[in-house]
Amino acid sequence: xxxxxxxxxxxxxxxxxxxxxxxxxxxxxxxxxxxxxxxxxxxxxxxxxxxxxxxxxxxxxxxxxxxxxxxxxxxxxxxxxxxxxxxxxxxxxxxxxxxxxxxxxxxxxxxxxxxxxxxxxxxxxxxxxxxxxxxxxxxxxxxxxxxxxxxxxxxxxxxxxxxxxxxxxxxxxxxxxxxxxxxxxxxxxxxxxxxxxxxxxxxxxxxxxxxxxxxxxxxxxxxxxxxxxxxxxxxxxxxxxxxxxxxxxxxxxxxxxxxxxxxxxxxxxxxxxxxxxxxxxxxxxxxxxxxxxxxxxxxxxxxxxxxxxxxxxxxxxxxxxxxxxxxxxxxxxxxxxx
Numbered sequence: 001x002x003x004x005x006x007x008x009x010x011x012x013x014x015x016x017x018x019x020x021x022x023x024x025x026x027x028x029x030x031x032x033x034x035x036x037x038x039x040x041x042x043x044x045x046x047x048x049x050x051x052x053x054x055x056x057x058x059x060x061x062x063x064x065x066x067x068x069x070x071x072x073x074x075x076x077x078x079x080x081x082x083x084x085x086x087x088x089x090x091x092x093x094x095x096x097x098x099x100x101x102x103x104x105x106x107x108x109x110x111x112x113x114x115x116x117x118x119x120x121x122x123x124x125x126x127x128x129x130x131x132x133x134x135x136x137x138x139x140x141x142x143x144x145x146x147x148x149x150x151x152x153x154x155x156x157x158x159x160x161x162x163x164x165x166x167x168x169x170x171x172x173x174x175x176x177x178x179x180x181x182x183x184x185x186x187x188x189x190x191x192x193x194x195x196x197x198x199x200x201x202x203x204x205x206x207x208x209x210x211x212x213x214x215x216x217x218x219x220x221x222x223x224x225x226x227x228x229x230x231x232x233x234x235x236x237x238x239x240x241x242x243x244x245x246x247x248x249x250x251x252x253x254x255x256x257x258x259x260x261x262x263x264x265x266x267x268x269x270x271x272x273x274x275x276x277x278x279x280x281x282x283x284x285x286x287x288x289x290x291x292x293x294x295x296x297x298x299x300x301x302x303x304x305x306x307x308x309x310x311x312x313x314x315x316x317x318x319x320x321x322x323x324x325x326x327x328x329x330x331x332x333x334x335x336x337x338x
Contacts, residue, residue, distance in 0.1 A: 013069040014309070016316040023072045024270035029059060029087065030079040031275045035108050036144035037132070054277045056090050058295050062273055063094045065305045072101040075128075079275065082111040088118050095123025106130065106169065110146070112154030116161040126165040127158060128196075133177050134187060142176065159191070167194040167255075172221055173214040181224045189229070189252045196242045196255035197221045218256035225254060241268075259283070265318065279309065281316040288312075 014022040032047050054062070063074055074094055081087055095103045105119070106128040119127070131151060133139045139148040158166055168188050172178050181197070188195035199218060222245075225231065230248035237244065242255030272280040277292025289312035291305065298304050 013306075014066075014071065014313055016313050018316075018318050020266075020268055020316075021070070022269055022271055022313065022316075023070055024075070025063070025066045025071045025073070026075045026077050026270060026272045027059065027063060028077045028079065028273060028275040029054075029081045029084045029090065032083055033078060033080040033108070034083055034110055035080065035146050037108075037130075038142055038144070048276055052276050052292075054273075054275060054292060054295075056086055056093075058277065058292070059090055060093045061295060061302065061305065062277075062291060064097060065302060065309060067097045067100045068302075069306055069309060072099070074100065074103050076103065076105045078106075080108055080110070081105055082107050082115055088115070088122050091119060091124050092122040102126070104128070107154075108143075108146075109151045109154035109158075113150065113157045116154070116157035116163075120161040120163055125163065126167065127163050128167045128169050129155065129158065130169045131184065132170055132173075133180055134183055135180070138177065138180075155191070165194065166191075167196060169196050169198060171198045171200050172216040173200060174216050175214060178216050181221055182228055185225055185229065185247075185254060188254075189247055189250050192251050194244075194253045194255065196257055198257040199259055218258040222256065229254070241270075271313070271316070279312050281312065287315045287317055289315075 016022060030053060036045070066074070076087075076091065076094075078084070084090070091103060091105075094100070102125045103123060104126045105124055107130070109129040109131070112127075112129070129151075131139075132142050134148070136148045139146050139151070155166075168184070170177075170184050172181060185195060187193075197218060199216070200214060222231070231245040231254065232248060234244040234246040234253050236246075236253065241257050241259070243258070244253040244255045246253050268282075272283065273291070274280055277290060277295065279289045279291045281287040289308060291308060291312075294305055294308050
């Protein structure tokens, strides 16, 4: 690593105009997915041509640049990251970066039965697994093509691999799965896992439902949970947007991600890189910089890449302004990086 990089590691280089230090990168490795979840993408998606997607080497170089600038945690996302060819090699390369505290991943779990142990061996620390229903028919309806048995097999393999922590992610939609809040929480608690309940965000135009009619707030979810579980505030954080509560009498925590009802932007410490190399400064805004163009026009120029990242951060907005009645952001979540 060059001298310039060694200097940058010790400097708080990624501080936005509002004084928030950025130390968390969500790095998308593909826009493709083996599911078609209704709130995430259209049923007939058009995916990016492969030449527009960052190569493994470019993804590694981006990760290296962010770590050199002070990022301590990288989460690999998609689409579905496990369908990316040679993803294990990328996990290993990123996990070995000096001064990076943790590399994690969000996955739908469909491929974990075969890939859990290789991921753990490559250095993946924690893993988030998406699940929106524990009912076979409903799971298939929400994912359009999903097989719940494959998901359960993935959970078993992930537990056997002994990741530092397994957390479930659930998007609750009124009239779709809001009657499963307690069942999903029980499953997490019974299996010594954490779970985060996520409010649906208006990203990308969809035809499966009207988001204004399916909104369920974190407070409504919490009211359901407190009928059965004793919850106390937890001081623990994973660096992301979840606000956690400890389930009394268990090792599990329940998190609430509330982009619609309880804006958490004042504590935002994260940025995103899309699979096509767009440095996205906010989930709910379009402020971005094309880092793919930087890397392909100036291959190997790590100093320029770091400088462009620092320059782009000056445009990080103060907050998002989601409205369930409008779809201001036309990109789907699979294009954004979950």
